[in-house]
Amino acid sequence: MVVALFLFALVFFGLAYRFYGSFLKRKVFALDDSRKTPAHELRDGVDYVPAPAPVLLGHHFSSIAGAGPIVGPITAASSWGWLPAYLWVLIGNVFIGGVHDMSALVASVRNKARSIAEIGGAYLSKRAGFLFKLFIWLALLYVVAVFINVAQITFNASVPLVEGGKVVQKLPIGGGVATAAVIYIFLAVLFGLAVYRFQVPLKWATAVFVLLVYGAVYVGQLFSIHLSPTVWNWILLAYVAVASVTPVWILLQPRDYLSSFLLYGALLGAGLGILLSAGKVEAHLVPFLGFNSDIGPLVPLLFVVIACGSISGFHSLVGSGTTSKQLDKESDALVVGYGAMLLEGIVAVMSVIFVAVLTSGEFEVLKRNVAAIYGAGIGRFMSFLGIPESIGVAFGMLALSSFVLTSTDTGTRLARYVFTELTGIKNRFVATAVSLIIPAFLVFTKYQDPATGKLLPVWKALWPVFGATNQLIAALALFVVMVWLVKTGRGRYWFVAGIPALFMAVITIWALLMLFVKWKLTVIGVAALVQLFLALWIFAEGLLALWKLKEG
Helix, strand or coil, rough: HHHHHHHHHHHHHHHHHHHHHHHHHHHHHCCCCCCCCCCHHHCCCCCCEECHHHCCCCCHHHHCCCHHHHHHHHHHHHHHHCCCCHHHHHHHHHHHHHHHHHHHHHHHHHHCCCCCCHHHHHHHHHHHHHHHHHHHHHHHHHHHHHHHHHHHHCCCCEEEEEECCEEEEECCHHHHHHHHHHHHHHHHHHHHHHHHHCCHHHHHHHHHHHHHHHHHHHHHHHCCCCCHHHHHHHHHHHHHHHHHHHCCCCCCHHHHHHHHHHHHHHHHHHHHHHCCCCCCCCCCCCCCCCCCCCCEEHHHHHHHHCCCCCCCCCHHHHHCCCCCHHCCCCCCHHHHHHHHHHHEEEEEEEHHHHEEEEEEHHHHHHHCCCCHHHHHHHHHHHHHHHCCCCHHHHHHHHHHHHHHHHHHHHHEEEEEHHHHHCCCCCCCHHHHHHHCCCHHHHHHHHEECCCCEEEEEEHHHHHHHHHHHHHHHHHHHHHHHHHHHCCCHHHHHHHHHHHHHHHHHHHHHHHHHHHHHHHHCCHHHHHHHHHHHHHHHHHHHHHHHHHHHHHH
């Protein structure tokens, strides 16, 4: 069963890339390499720098993944069963998420690498563009705060090993993950210098530095770094500030490219392990646990809980933010935009499988402990390759940390871009500093949880509404793309983005109404209501723009 689930997903994604991806490339977007991309036309050596397709794929894949294709699928599979999660990952990824990611990238490239919100302002109305940009900027600040906290958690993590329904050992691997992360950041800077300054051929630099990054996993377990959560939060804030303003070739491109090999390694290692586990590991969890769970009903929440892995609005911000400024030629949008989303789908499928193979005892102990389930899953299946389970767990946790770190520094840079579009302030140091004030507040300020009495970071107070925020951005991005297609003479393909936009809009509005009914005039309820109001306003502006086009 486990092997069949994995192989079916691989074949399904492969066929989707070959046929639906080709349809998007040739028919819907008519990609043309004779067009000069913004990376060449606006090249400045800081943000606009053309990158080879493998390097840009590494950046984009690492940036969009974050913890999403791990957290969402594991949470959903633990709540409603592995089958609904598995099916939504497959269908959503191919027909909604992949379209969303590729279309946002292509639309941005065709509009001088402007953000999806700026494109909305051009094709809907200036008012809609301003509201969308403000909404995105605030959402990005929240993303940065959350990911800083998640990264800090991976640096202090202990992964429990379960036997017979009891925790028999806790692997204190967080300090080793922190050491490895620090090492590979320095390796990324050296890689950037080697490739861009000393002209070392990419394939030779890759061979050497990927081995060094893998070696960092082992070294990290020998020499671990142990710091308090507060200290790590300050260090990570300083890191993302620096990463936001440095030229992309010295840190962002090489770090994301090298980190992608950690992710590829986790995919390949666990994937081969799944294939070798035939007849030895089976799905123990029942496929369907029920329509209702303690986090709410299957519909609409499945489509909100699983974002990355199926569709995530954050991806459109990356595609129209950093990636579009580095695309070397238009045809690369297929592998970078659509291909990276399919890779993320494989990560999500593996995450679902890691839940499915848990025994009832393991499930009760580890339920919703996302890091433990993911790390244990990587370790379990890599052990079929002869790799010690503890090393496999450490490798999985470093891969998770890499996902999170790349999304964090990319999110900070994106917030800088959107702040500049909002205010016209082009000084990247000022834009970054202003954009990190709110994340710092959300990370360090505490509030008392009324249910437990515990002191928690303020960002956790808004966590229930975050999933809906992310999917709302996705719906709006698809809506903007649909209007762009219609206004640029490709209206016959409106349905490619229009139908997914309608589906995501209905699901998100439904989820926001549920949140408001549940939380009423609390912080969460008011946040849900404000988002609902903004979304309906932007959709109304778009429909008005289409009506005027029809009338004209």
